[in-house]
Amino acid sequence: MAEAHKAVSGTWATRWTFILAATGSAVGLGNIWKFPYITGEYGGGAFVLVYLACIAVVGIPIMMSEVLIGRHARRNPINAMGDLAVESGSTRAWSLVGWMGVLAGFLILSFYSVIAGWALNYTADIGMGLFNGVNAKQTGEMFGDLTSNPGRLIFWHSLFMILTAIIIARGIHKGLENSVRIMMPALFVLLLVMVGYSITSTDKFGEGLKFLFAFDFSKLTGEAILVAMGHAFFTLSLGMGAIMTYGAYMPKQASIGGTVLTIAVLDTLVALVAGMAIFPIVFANGLEAGAGPGLLFVSLPQAFGSMAGGQIFGTIFFLLVSIAALSSAISLIEPAVAYIVQQHNVSRLTATICFSLIVWLLGLGTVFSFNIWSEVKLFDKNFFDLLDFLTANIMLPLGGLLISIFAGWILKRSVVLNELAMQNLVRFNTWRAAARVLSPLAVLVIFVTTLYKAFS
Ligand code: PFF
Numbered sequence: 001m002a003e004a005h006k007a008v009s010g011t012w013a014t015r016w017t018f019i020l021a022a023t024g025s026a027v028g029l030g031n032i033w034k035f036p037y038i039t040g041e042y043g044g045g046a047f048v049l050v051y052l053a054c055i056a057v058v059g060i061p062i063m064m065s066e067v068l069i070g071r072h073a074r075r076n077p078i079n080a081m082g083d084l085a086v087e088s089g090s091t092r093a094w095s096l097v098g099w100m101g102v103l104a105g106f107l108i109l110s111f112y113s114v115i116a117g118w119a120l121n122y123t124a125d126i127g128m129g130l131f132n133g134v135n136a137k138q139t140g141e142m143f144g145d146l147t148s149n150p151g152r153l154i155f156w157h158s159l160f161m162i163l164t165a166i167i168i169a170r171g172i173h174k175g176l177e178n179s180v181r182i183m184m185p186a187l188f189v190l191l192l193v194m195v196g197y198s199i200t201s202t203d204k205f206g207e208g209l210k211f212l213f214a215f216d217f218s219k220l221t222g223e224a225i226l227v228a229m230g231h232a233f234f235t236l237s238l239g240m241g242a243i244m245t246y247g248a249y250m251p252k253q254a255s256i257g258g259t260v261l262t263i264a265v266l267d268t269l270v271a272l273v274a275g276m277a278i279f280p281i282v283f284a285n286g287l288e289a290g291a292g293p294g295l296l297f298v299s300l301p302q303a304f305g306s307m308a309g310g311q312i313f314g315t316i317f318f319l320l321v322s323i324a325a326l327s328s329a330i331s332l333i334e335p336a337v338a339y340i341v342q343q344h345n346v347s348r349l350t351a352t353i354c355f356s357l358i359v360w361l362l363g364l365g366t367v368f369s370f371n372i373w374s375e376v377k378l379f380d381k382n383f384f385d386l387l388d389f390l391t392a393n394i395m396l397p398l399g400g401l402l403i404s405i406f407a408g409w410i411l412k413r414s415v416v417l418n419e420l421a422m423q424n425l426v427r428f429n430t431w432r433a434a435a436r437v438l439s440p441l442a443v444l445v446i447f448v449t450t451l452y453k454a455f456s
Pocket of ligand 1: 025026027028029030031105108233234235236237238240241242243328329331332
């Protein structure tokens with residue numbers, strides 16, 4: 001049996017803390033902001049079905065692989081992949097997967113922070129009553145006012161990056177655990193309140209459900225399938241080492257399979273409930289389902305503006321969205337910080353400040369892509385769209401593919417069996433078949449067919 005590695009940065013207090021932190025990473029803007037708007041853009045039900053299939057066939061097995069690699073190595077993804085590869089008789093070049101993950105984390109956080117800044121801005125604006133009594137047209141204009149103003153965007157983006165840096169600098173215990181324990185359940189309850197509003201105050205709940213769950217396969221393009229798969233990675237925080245880093249802090253006795261399943265189910269539930277809250281309001285107000293990134297920020301504020309107690313509910317809602325974003329943001333930068341601290345003995349504070357500055361600077365590209373650079377395009381995509389596409393649809397699936405191959409083919413069977421500690425061999429073999437063949441194949445087929453179509 002391979003010898004156990006020592007934990008470098010401590011471990012979570014319990015299995016539940018790991019579940020909370022990983023769920024905190026998974027549940028974020030991806031569920032509440034991105035899932036509804038891309039579902040709207042790519043036509044609804046059939047897209048949702050492909051996304052759910054990807055969660056089950058690709059997401060869950062790869063998340064198990066990430067956790068087991070992290071927990072076995074007990075270090076950051078760069079060293080974890082490199083060290084375990086050498087230990088297994090392979091090449092240290094596997095650490096490149098960790099490097100790609102660190103890069104993906106920087107790129108994602110740079111735009112994630114700008115969007116999270118919108119949520120902060122809405123928390124303040126709704127709190128001050130600016131949305132009381134507004135109609136759908138006005139919320140559209142107010143959203144336009146925000147995105148066309150670089151100064152305002154930079155202010156909120158900066159504030160969000162500062163909050164992220166403060167939590168990261170304080171370390172995994174004080175910073176992360178406390179923020180997810182109460183906030184996540186509260187967010188879920190408020191989403192249910194919004195579903196209640198959609199059912200009672202609009203007569204479009206059925207239409208919303210139909211849009212989400214009726215499969216119209218004629219709308220399913222190759223790009224839609226790629227985006228659905230990419231989103232499965234994005235929403236579960238996979239393919240870049242975030243979950244691997246958290247896995248490195250996971251207590252030894254906790255079961256990986258059960259834990260991962262819990263996280264995936266919670267994450268998926270939040271996304272579907274967000275969709276059920278948003279689409280009825282979209283249809284009831286004649287808004288465009290394919291309106292793009294502004295969908296959440298145009299649909300819900302209108303509802304808050306017209307419902308009883310909306311000023312309070314709305315403020316709490318966007319505050320919770322901001323917190324959900326924060327608990328995801330920290331997991332985007334933690335792998336890089338963990339690497340520098342563990343490998344190069346730099347203090348956590350210095351590492352955090354340097355990385356946050358780099359990410360903040362990159363974020364300006366996204367800020368400008370909504371205004372002064374909106375016409376600067378490559379492959380018909382502005383800076384923000386390009387970053388989003390490159391990270392979610394290319395880098396994360398590629399990282400996930402390699403991680404799956406690593407866990408399935410490079411790591412010794414005995415090491416994996418010991419780490420997963422599954423009593424039931426059928427379950428173990430199912431995971432192994434998925435990790436070795438099914439998940440990599442699914443990612444490859446989707447990659448090859450879409451890219452082939454794009455360039456032919
Ligand atoms: N899963 C987060 C969300 O859905 O908002 C985003 C994210 C976090 C992606 C961490 C990737 C990651 F490593």
